[in-house]
Amino acid sequence: MKLFFRTAICCIIMTVILCCGCGDAGPGERTDRAGQNTASWQYMDTAMGTVVQQTIYAKDQETAEDFSRQAFDLLSRLESEEISWRLDTSEVYRANASAGSGEGFGLSEDLSGLLEACKELWERSDGAFDATLGAVTRLWNIDSWAVEEDTEEFAPPAEGELERALSTCGSQRMRLVWEESGESGPKLGTDSVTEGDSAAAASASLQEGNGQAGRCRLYLPEGMQLDLGAVGKGFAMERLLGLLEDSSDVTAAVISLGGSILTYGSKPDGGPWRVGIVDPFDTSGSVGTLTLEGQWCVSTSGDYERYVEADGVRYHHILDPKTGMPAVSDVRGVTILMKDGLLSDGLSTACYILGPEKGMDLAGQYGAEALFVMADGRIEMSEGMEAYFMENENRR
Ligand code: AMP
Ligand code: MG
16 A cells, blocks of 8 residues: 655745745845845745745844744644644644534634634535545545554545444534624523524524624534634735734745745745745646736645545545545645635635536636646646746647
8 A cells, every 4th residue: 555645745836836936945034125135034834734835035044033933933823723623732632522512602703703614615616615524534534644653554444434423414404503793692591502403593583604793503403513624724825914914024925835835025026926836647747837916826626636546546534425435536735815714715615616617617606717637737827827827838
């Protein structure tokens, strides 16, 4: 059996080779003709189970270092306090532990917004994206595919096991119940609602899934487990963007986390950011380059990023919620380009499953551009993507 974990490698490639022009090769200081400081510094570390690389443009090294430390700190807190399903300190862990209790779980504002967005993406993608697949992703043990020493025999889940795990999934059964906004609005007591009567409570005194300001409770049925692996890096990009906006001495940055890249600000020389898109057929190379100005989020999902091979069959990490099996697709990789990090990450996963026709329609609904590398090597992209993407000459 072979185990593969490409995310870390791809991340390094994206920055060092594909993201050529994203910044200087190493720490340094220069001034341009106008006497402006054009220095950038690079930092690499691991966070959220992937390699994170930052290229920071700042007035001096101390500022860049300080920002970089804050960014890594933010990512590790995001994982341990909010989205990890493994760490009992996190909100998602506690939400999962509440499944079937009937009492629901009081969500933070950030996580309620994230789950609302996930539910909407589930609806719009016709169920291709589903954040409630936790029981199935755990059955496949996708996280352990990254651990090299874990080389014992891998066998796909037995049919019965898969059916049982699948029966716990389905975003239609994940209930987000909003307390009405406003001081005089009714309060939801944790002891007053059981799973069975949560719908009645919703219609009587609460509004379900309306996204209004106010506290939100999450009701997961017995056995349901959230898996936010498909949006975690995107959620992190949103947070990093907030940190950049608050850091006035950082003028520009490119941050890559796994399959996601955030660009911010403008290089002092006015040149664009160039972000390469990994070639699924040769992950040390690229299929082409995006030329971008200012703030963008670029997320890529592909069957080459994380997979396992057993008995000559290749199983990858993007699952079809209808079967619980790796999605059968004539796509090898999808890249989404848009301003919003969370959605770019979620959309790349959904579009991989949907394929180019439905995928481009879905991306269009969110104002996003999409590029598909097909199994036969062809590239299909949305019309708007053509303004940013240049295919590598050696492929044409
Ligand atoms: P990404 O690399 O962003 O495409 O996300 C893939 C990860 O999301 C997997 O490792 C799973 O944890 C999770 N996942 C797999 N299939 C789906 C799906 N259909 N919908 C939502 N999350 C998924
Ligand atoms: Mg994703």
